[in-house]
Amino acid sequence: SQQGEEDPQALSIQEGENATMNCSYKTSINNLQWYRQNSGRGLVHLILIRSNEREKHSGRLRVTLDTSKKSSSLLITASRAADTASYFCATDASNQGGKLIFGQGTELSVKP
Amino acid sequence: EAGVVQSPRYKIIEKKQPVAFWCNPISGHNTLYWYRQNLGQGPELLIRYENEEAVDDSQLPKDRFSAERLKGVDSTLKIQPAELGDSAVYLCASSLDRRTNEQYFGPGTRLTVT
Numbered sequence: 001s002q003q004g005e006e007d008p009q010a011l012s013i014q015e016g017e018n019a020t021m022n023c024s025y026k027t028s029i030n031n032l033q034w035y036r037q038n039s040g041r042g043l044v045h046l047i048l049i050r051s052n053e054r055e056k057h058s059g060r061l062r063v064t065l066d067t068s069k070k071s072s073s074l075l076i077t078a079s080r081a082a083d084t085a086s087y088f089c090a091t092d093a094s095n096q097g098g099k100l101i102f103g104q105g106t107e108l109s110v111k112p
Numbered sequence: 113e114a115g116v117v118q119s120p121r122y123k124i125i126e127k128k129q130p131v132a133f134w135c136n137p138i139s140g141h142n143t144l145y146w147y148r149q150n151l152g153q154g155p156e157l158l159i160r161y162e163n164e165e166a167v168d169d170s171q172l173p174k175d176r177f178s179a180e181r182l183k184g185v186d187s188t189l190k191i192q193p194a195e196l197g198d199s200a201v202y203l204c205a206s207s208l209d210r211r212t213n214e215q216y217f218g219p220g221t222r223l224t225v226t
Contacts, residue, residue, distance in 0.1 A: 031212060042116070042203055042217035043155070088154045092213045098143075099168060100213055102154030 006089060006103040014111050019076040021106040023089030024069075030092045032065055033100065034074050037086045046074075046087075081112045114138070116218035118204050124224045130192035133221045137185070137206030144181060145215065146189050147203040155203055161187065194225045 007022045023032070031050045035043040049056045049065045049072065056063045062075040076083055086107050090100040117136040125131050137144050142163050147155035158177065160168040163184035172179065176195070181187040191198055201222050205215040 033214065035217075040219075040222075042219045043205075043215075045214050045216065048212055048214055090154075098210065098213050099157055099160065100215060102156070104152070104154050 006087075006106045008106060009104070010107045010109070012109040012111065013079060015079060015081055017079055017110075019079050019083070019108055019110070021074045021087050021089075021108070023072045023074070023103055025072075025089075025091045025093075025101075025103075026070065027091075027096075028094045029067070030094055032063075032072050033090045033092070034061075034063060034072075035088045035090060035102075037088065037105070039085075043088065076108075079108075079110045081110050084108060084110045116204055116206055116216055118202075118218035118221055120221055121219060122222050122224075124226065125194055127196055127225050128193040130190065131194055131223060132191075133189045133202050133204075133223075135187045135189070135204030135218060137187070137204070138208070138216055141206035141208045141216070142184065143207045143210065144187050145205040145207075146179060146187070147205065149201045149203055149220070151200075158189070191223075194223075196225050199223055199225045 033048045034046045037043045060077045065072045086105045088105045090102045144161040146158040149155045159172045161181045179189045201220040203220045205217045207215045
C-alpha cells in the first residue's frame with residue numbers, strides 16, 4: 001500500500017510559471033524525499049528534507065515540510081519545458097525499517 | 113560514476129512463461145531494492161537486500177516471484193509463471209547512505225505479459 005497521497009494528480013502550466021505539488025502522508029517519518037521521473041525512465045532523486053527541518057532549497061526547487069499536518073510541498077520556480085515529468089514524494093517512515101513508500105505522483109506538463 | 117544498470121529494457125512474453133530481470137547497482141552500494149511500478153502509480157517495494165541478505169521481502173509474491181543477490185552485488189528477479197497482472201515496469205535501485213535512504217534508480221524493465 002502507498003502512504004503518500006499527492007495533489008494534484010496532473011498539472012499543466014506555461015513556461016516561466018511556478019508549479020506547486022503537495023504530498024500528504026500518514027505515519028511519523030525520518031525524512032521525506034522528492035523524485036522526478038521522465039517518461040520511460042527511472043526515478044531521479046531531487047531533494048530530501050529531514051523530519052526536523054521545515055524548509056529546504058535546491059536551485060529552483062523549494063520543499064516545505066509540516067509534520068503536524070503530515071504534509072509536504074514541492075515548489076518549482078520559473079518552470080521550463082524540461083521540467084515536464086512525473087514527481088513523486090517518498091516517505092522514510094520511522095517504523096518501516098528503512099523502506100521508502102512512494103505516493104502515486106503528480107504529472108507535470110510545462111508548455112513552451 | 114556509472115549508474116544502476118538494468119536489462120533487458122523491454123520484455124514481452126506470453127502468460128505462464130518465465131522471465132528474469134537483471135540489475136547491477138552502483139559500485140559500493142550495499143543496499144539494493146526491487147520495485148514494481150504500475151501505470152500511473154508510484155513504485156512499490158518488492159524486496160530489499162543488505163549485501164546478500166534479503167531484509168524485507170514482505171511484499172514479494174513468493175508463489176511466483178523469486179530474487180537473489182549472489183555475492184552482494186548483482187541481483188536477479190524472476191517470475192515463474194508470469195500472469196497478465198504482472199505487466200508493469202520493474203525498477204531496481206541502490207543506496208549507500210543508510211541514514212538518509214537516498215536511492216538511485218535504474219531505467220527499469222518494462223514487462224508486457226500477453
